[in-house]
Amino acid sequence: MAAEGLEKFTEVPVEFFKDGTAFVKKCQKPDLKEYFKIIRAVGVGFIMMGVVGYAVKLVHIPIRYLIV
Amino acid sequence: MFPFCSMTIGTSRQFGFFILVRLLDLVKFFLPILPEVEFPYERISFDERVVFTVASGIIFLFGQLPIYGLVANAQFKIIDPLYNFRTIFAMEKGTLLELGLLPAITAGFIWQLAVGLKFLNVNLNLAKDRELFQTGQKLTSFFLSVVYTAGLIYSGYFDNVINGYDVLSDSLPLGWYAFIFVQIVGWSFFTTLLIEVFDKGYAFGSGILCFLTLQTATNVIKDLVGLEIFPLINSNKSETYGALSNLLKSFTSFDLTVLKQNIINAFTRSQLPNLTQFYISILSILVVIFLQNFRIEIPIRSTKVRAANNVYPIRLLYTGALPVLFTYTVIINIQIFGYFLVSILTKYNVSPSLVALIGKYNVPSFANNYQLTTGVLFYISNSSSIIASLLSPIKSVVYVAFSIVLSTWFSQKWCYISGSGPKDTSKLFKDQGISIAGKRDISITKELSRVIPVAAVSGAFSLIALALAGEILGGLGKGVSIIVGVSSAFGILEEFLLEYQQTGGNSQFSSAFGGL
Amino acid sequence: MSSSSAQAPGGLRSVAKRKATADKKAQSSSATPLSTRSAGAGGSSSTMMKLFTDEAQGLRVDPLVVLFLAVGFIFSVIILHVFAKITGKFT
Numbered sequence: 001m002a003a004e005g006l007e008k009f010t011e012v013p014v015e016f017f018k019d020g021t022a023f024v025k026k027c028q029k030p031d032l033k034e035y036f037k038i039i040r041a042v043g044v045g046f047i048m049m050g051v052v053g054y055a056v057k058l059v060h061i062p063i064r065y066l067i068v
Numbered sequence: 069m070f071p072f073c074s075m076t077i078g079t080s081r082q083f084g085f086f087i088l089v090r091l092l093d094l095v096k097f098f099l100p101i102l103p104e105v106e107f108p109y110e111r112i113s114f115d116e117r118v119v120f121t122v123a124s125g126i127i128f129l130f131g132q133l134p135i136y137g138l139v140a141n142a143q144f145k146i147i148d149p150l151y152n153f154r155t156i157f158a159m160e161k162g163t164l165l166e167l168g169l170l171p172a173i174t175a176g177f178i179w180q181l182a183v184g185l186k187f188l189n190v191n192l193n194l195a196k197d198r199e200l201f202q203t204g205q206k207l208t209s210f211f212l213s214v215v216y217t218a219g220l221i222y223s224g225y226f227d228n229v230i231n232g233y234d235v236l237s238d239s240l241p242l243g244w245y246a247f248i249f250v251q252i253v254g255w256s257f258f259t260t261l262l263i264e265v266f267d268k269g270y271a272f273g274s275g276i277l278c279f280l281t282l283q284t285a286t287n288v289i290k291d292l293v294g295l296e297i298f299p300l301i302n303s304n305k306s307e308t309y310g311a312l313s314n315l316l317k318s319f320t321s322f323d324l325t326v327l328k329q330n331i332i333n334a335f336t337r338s339q340l341p342n343l344t345q346f347y348i349s350i351l352s353i354l355v356v357i358f359l360q361n362f363r364i365e366i367p368i369r370s371t372k373v374r375a376a377n378n379v380y381p382i383r384l385l386y387t388g389a390l391p392v393l394f395t396y397t398v399i400i401n402i403q404i405f406g407y408f409l410v411s412i413l414t415k416y417n418v419s420p421s422l423v424a425l426i427g428k429y430n431v432p433s434f435a436n437n438y439q440l441t442t443g444v445l446f447y448i449s450n451s452s453s454i455i456a457s458l459l460s461p462i463k464s465v466v467y468v469a470f471s472i473v474l475s476t477w478f479s480q481k482w483c484y485i486s487g488s489g490p491k492d493t494s495k496l497f498k499d500q501g502i503s504i505a506g507k508r509d510i511s512i513t514k515e516l517s518r519v520i521p522v523a524a525v526s527g528a529f530s531l532i533a534l535a536l537a538g539e540i541l542g543g544l545g546k547g548v549s550i551i552v553g554v555s556s557a558f559g560i561l562e563e564f565l566l567e568y569q570q571t572g573g574n575s576q577f578s579s580a581f582g583g584l
Numbered sequence: 585m586s587s588s589s590a591q592a593p594g595g596l597r598s599v600a601k602r603k604a605t606a607d608k609k610a611q612s613s614s615a616t617p618l619s620t621r622s623a624g625a626g627g628s629s630s631t632m633m634k635l636f637t638d639e640a641q642g643l644r645v646d647p648l649v650v651l652f653l654a655v656g657f658i659f660s661v662i663i664l665h666v667f668a669k670i671t672g673k674f675t
Contacts, residue, residue, distance in 0.1 A: 020526035030361035053286025056129040067665035104642035136664040192623035199640035267636040388631030487622030488630040
């Protein structure tokens with residue numbers, strides 16, 4: 001009974017790994033050109049957001065200094 | 069037998085309905101006083117959405133104002149029990165964003181999982197129930213912010229930074245407590261409303277994920293080129309915050325040995341961001357982008373138009389970064405309530421050995437953080453460096469196993485809950501007159517159910533593995549927030565581009581974005 | 585669908601089959617949706633988490649009002665700080 005339970009307990013992850021690796025193998029991977037295109041798009045968006053956000057943060061430094 | 073059977077089902081449903089009515093009645097009671105953002109009367113134009121996104125993002129970031137009532141530079145003096153999870157939830161120490169997005173995210177997960185797993189009997193087909201469902205989320209978010217703030221104040225989190233208050237001699241500063249409470253809860257309230265502005269379609273993406281992305285992007289930039297000069301704890305030196313700006317500053321000295329020392333320091337300093345962390349961040353960004361484009365392309369054909377073949381991609385990261393976000397929401401809630409529990413028990417003079425079973429905090433000499441040393445809480449917390457994770461292997465294993473189990477479980481449930489499971493997708497196919505090439509209509513669901521859950525679970529597993537790799541190396545939540553931020557950025561970018569294409573480029577901003 | 589039309593209508597088997605499909609249909613339609621998206625009202629998708637999808641009865645406010653109120657809240661905190669600083673200097 002206990003052994004059976006244990007077997008079931010190990011069976012699920014093993015099954016999952018099998019399915020998962022099979023899936024990843026079947027997956028369409030991005031080619032280099034596509035990958036760089038996406039990196040550029042996401043990178044530009046990310047850096048733009050970051051610069052705007054950091055600008056707001058920088059504005060806070062003098063405010064902090066003035067009011068506290 | 070049949071009528072009997074249906075009767076029992078009827079009563080059980082009625083029983084469930086009874087609970088529902090009581091619970092939702094509780095929500096109904098608050099309906100007239102809760103503000104509710106109006107739905108847009110007409111379609112919001114692309115330009116308006118950009119303006120709303122930027123404006124609410126900036127207002128959100130303005131919440132980093134220091135709390136009134138605390139001493140200057142309180143963020144260096146607060147002893148922090150949550151330091152290793154802050155960045156994930158945009159929680160800024162000693163500011164109005166003390167709770168960040170935590171109440172809203174927690175409330176959302178609680179309600180959506182409770183309904184999705186049928187703990188609550190809500191019929192979302194009815195508009196009335198849907199309204200109460202969303203008001204319930206809002207109410208829970210407010211309620212949680214009250215609980216968190218009250219807990220933090222009660223456990224003495226702010227005590228050593230309140231203006232002119234001496235812990236040993238004065239009586240409790242109730243007035244200051246009230247001020248702090250109102251500010252944090254108030255700003256949390258506005259944060260929830262800002263999220264609602266996003267979710268109702270005035271801006272791009274979902275409020276929570278957009279704010280998280282914004283916060284992550286800001287932190288990446290700040291860690292790299294931050295210009296603020298921070299004093300180092302327990303030493304008389306101060307260094308520039310940004311890793312790169314600090315390194316560049318060190319080039320001003322022309323002494324070679326000092327320069328060498330400075331360069332080594334730029335990679336290894338522990339109190340402020342160093343370049344090693346920065347490279348880990350960049351690496352995780354690249355890996356997330358790579359993983360994001362793993363997909364299985366299912367060949368589809370239209371049932372209406374002949375010879376209209378296409379592919380329907382099913383992504384490996386089918387549930388995006390939500391499993392990772394969920395995992396850390398659970399962990400931080402355990403940590404925060406554990407911290408409250410420990411401080412309550414300590415106040416009531418429960419024996420220290422018993423309290424240590426839950427958790428025991430220790431303040432190291434080099435940082436103002438409460439570091440866990442033992443107890444249940446210790447085993448589900450991340451480590452501050454790779455050495456720390458190697459020194460306590462049992463804890464690392466428990467932490468990793470706990471996170472993996474949580475996130476894979478969530479992803480498996482979420483792909484059904486969120487209305488994008490095999491059944492819902494095949495319904496979508498049917499509505500749009502699509503079918504899988506070489507398959508009959510009936511077997512679409514079967515075909516999809518062979519792919520979608522596997523995709524969701526393996527995607528969640530690979531993301532959490534990436535997140536945990538960063539955590540074991542001592543990322544202190546940075547890797548996690550980057551993973552959540554970048555994969556949310558994809559969703560936002562997608563919506564943005566879709567909308568941009570639909571406007572046909574006749575927008576005021578199109579010239580500004582034209583160069584990209 | 586196409587398979588049932590191939591068979592001659594009527595007969596015991598097709599009645600049973602029809603009943604089974606009808607039952608299945610009834611079951612799937614009576615099953616309550618698990619989320620607002622599967623109820624067809626937007627909300628959290630597989631990768632996006634959204635909290636608010638419907639307009640509930642309540643104190644309806646314009647989004648601009650929300651933004652202004654939030655800014656107002658920030659300013660009230662700033663004013664508190666400034667006020668404290670000024671009074672602190674004179675006492």
